[in-house]
Amino acid sequence: MTSENSADVLARLFAVIESRRGGDADSSYTAKLLAGGAPKIAKKLGEEATEVTIAALSEGPDAVARESADLLYHLLVMWAAMDVRPEDVYAELAKREGTSGIDEKNSRSK
DSSP, X not given: OOGGGSTHHHHHHHHHHHHTTTOOTTTOHHHHHHHHHHHHHHHHHHHHHHHHHHHHHHTOHHHHXXXXXXXXXXXXXXXXXXXXXXXXXXXXXXXXXXXXHHHHHHHHTO
């Protein structure tokens, strides 16, 4: 697997996103999103999730891959805006590893 196709790309993308914080919103889409805060980013994140869903229902795997890339980018922007580190998310996933999804979900409602 090449580095272009590995999960390392998410770490590199997150670093670029963080470097745009406080940047010129007129020249950087990421800086513009970050300047808009969580409400603006959440709106865009929801739109991208819908586009993945539409692609899955009617456009096929290549479109799902393209739209998923957009969704992941916007999710990483949200993480940066909310001061969530990728390591925080990975640690949460690791905590859940080996636990039934049903059991994990039920544990959150208690």
